[in-house]
Every structure is written in C-alpha cells, then in structure tokens.
Amino acid sequence: MHQVREEAIVQTVIRLLGEKGFDAMTVDEVAAAVGIAKASLYKHFPGKEQLAAAAMVHVVRRALQFLQIVPPDISPVDKLKSVVGWAMSLQLADEMPALPSRNSSLRPVLLGNSDYMEGLRALGEQLGAWITEAQAQGLITASLPPQVILYTLYARACDPVVGFLKQGSQFSNAQIVDMVLRSSFEGLNSRPGSA
Amino acid sequence: MHQVREEAIVQTVIRLLGEKGFDAMTVDEVAAAVGIAKASLYKHFPGKEQLAAAAMVHVVRRALQFLQIVPPDISPVDKLKSVVGWAMSLQLADEMPALPSRNSSLRPVLLGNSDYMEGLRALGEQLGAWITEAQAQGLITASLPPQVILYTLYARACDPVVGFLKQGSQFSNAQIVDMVLRSSFEGLNSRPGSA
DNA sequence: GTCTATAGCTCGATAGAC
DNA sequence: GTCTATCGAGCTATAGAC
Structure with missing residues (x-):
C-alpha cells in the first residue's frame, strides 16, 4: 500500500523529470499528478532532491534488470546496441529523466546516494566489459578509450535528437x-560496405 | 557605453546558461556576476526570458559568423566537422548554453523571437546545403535523411560527453x-579502413 | 492549511552631465 | 534645474517544507 503509492510517485517523477528537468519540476506538480496532498509526499521522501534521486535510482535499477535479459548469445556490440536502443525507447515513452546540470542541487544528493552510485558502478562495469570485449573482437573501434565509449553510450x-525527431512526428518510434x-x-x- | 554593458551582460548570461541552465540561473546571479544592480538589468531587458533569448541570439549570430570563415575549398564534410568542432570548443570554454527543456518558459519566447528564428533558419539552410552536397558526393551516409543529420549535428x-570528459580532466581540450x-x-x- | 525563503520584478531616491 | 542612469530597498507570488 505504502509501497504501491511510492511506486506511483516515482513513476510520476520520472516522467516529469523527463519533460521539464529537475529545476523546473515542482513538488506541487508531482503531488497533483499523483493525486495526493503535497504533505503526503514528505511522508515518503524528505525533500525534492531525494524525490528525484529515488526516481534516478529506479531508472538505474531498471537498466540493470534489462542487462539481465539481454540475450547472452549475441555479439557484445549487439548487446550494447540493445541497451542503448532500450534507453531510447524509454525516452520516447517519457520515462527517461534528463541529465541534471552540473550545478544542480540534485548532483550532490545523487553523489551521496549509495544506491545510485552503486547502481551506476555496476552498470558501468557490465557495459565496460562488453565494450572491451567488442574492442578485442574488432567490432567497435579501439582508437577510442573504453571510458569515452561508455560516456558516449550514456549520452x-x-x-x-530522439526528442527532436519525436516532436516532428514524421517518423515512427522504431524508425527513430x-x-x-x-x-x-x-x-x-558513408561506409564502403553500407548502402 | 550602454552597448558595451549589454555585451557584458549577454556574455555572462551565456556562461551561466551553460553552467546551470535557464531554470537554475537567477537574475540575482547575473547581476552579481556582471557587477551591476538587478534593477539595471531590467533597463536592458524586460525579463529573464528575454535576457536568455538575447544570449541565444548572440550564440546563433556567432555561429553564422563562423560559417563565413570556414574555408570554402575544403570538402563539405570537413566544413561540417569544422563547425561542430568549433561549437564543442565553445562548450569547453563555457560559452555554449544548454538546450532549454521542452516545457521551459524560455521556449515560447525563443519561438517568438524573430532574430533567433531567422538566425536558426539561416544556420539550418547553410548546414543543410553542405549536408546534401556531402551526401551527393558520397562523403556522408545517404541512408539518413538530411534533417536527421542536421539534428544530430546540433546535438x-x-x-x-564533452562535459563528462572535461570534468575528468584526463584529456586536453583538443583531444576531447x-x-x-x-x-x-x-x-x-570499427571501420575496415581505420586503425 | 500555514510558514518561510527566495526568485522575479519594480520603485523612489541619489548622483552626475549638461 | 532637468534629464538620465543607477542602485538600494522593497513588493509579490510561489515553491519547498511541515
């Protein structure tokens, strides 16, 4: 019950974080969207930053869950594509929060949130393994450091661009x-081998 | 005098927009950074949105100026690389504002700012010409619509990633x-022909 | 529902140029 | 003396917090 309510809150926060970003999101909006009193929010979360942090943790958790169901028999580069494509689908469904800006009050809270940091570490570890594996097999370029590849995938x-193209509504989600x-x-x- | 002051304001706003984004930037900060009273800001710009819009117009103007000095004898793809690389350098120098989120109060003001819209149109026109030229010469992929290429370049x-790598301070700006x-x-x- | 802090915004006084 | 530019101080609304 308490748990279900919390899930609904987090889901709403994820959406609002994607639509407006942390700074523009107000807790009034969150309360109104969830359909509860603002004060009730504070029974669940101590503040706006922690509210957003819970949403970020949730997203990282879902990413880690997705890693579990990536087919183990495909190439490491296809695993990476699968994960990034999944994340883009989340964004198209308004379930991918925007990155907090460097000076946001959210940043220190996230850095101090061990669930978030540990999740991010686990995520980076698995993706990093696939990256070096793919590099060793000559599937992705070895001329870029693995860390740069990882950051690029996160970005x-x-x-x-996903949002730009969605707004134009000229393409289907799959096409985007x-x-x-x-x-x-x-x-x-252009590539020699490609169409 | 009035003009010089305004230039200093715009320069400061560009930097703050890059560091914190529109929503997190306060006009108190802007005034303090410029070294003038907040009330004086409002003698130059009618509001926060117009302040940011002036900064965005300034950036677009600078981009158009840069297009003028791109060497005309290099390939169209090198022209595109040159422009994007220049923009990245701006970002590394904290002179590239962050994109406003979709629901920001800044968006409608930008859409209603004819200087901004006209600048963006001119920018898209020139870049679009280079894109189709490069596609016709087989230099960049023709399997993506020119508009998608354009959005990708903007993004x-x-x-x-530029900010991520800068933060690590592991690489020089040129390397990034x-x-x-x-x-x-x-x-x-990986590419057949590359290292 | 209430409290508090703050962000956007404005006004009246002051100071200097002519 | 008038005019203009600037700034300190204050107003109002709203967002976070309880």
Missing part, C-alpha cells in the same frame, strides 16, 4: 531508434 | 574535440 541514451542507433554506431560518414 | 554541438568528432562521424563500430 546517446538520453540523446536530444533505428536511425539514431545507426548514426551512433556507423557514424555519419 | 553534438552541445553533447554532454577530436575524440567526440571521430565518434560522431566515424561511429563507434
């Missing part, structure tokens, strides 16, 4: 994911 | 620009 997961994934992995330059 | 110009440019144009996949 693509919340790439604003496909195009942005291709531009990321194959690059913008 | 790379304020790519958060080079790596992010390569990841964008050559892609993450």
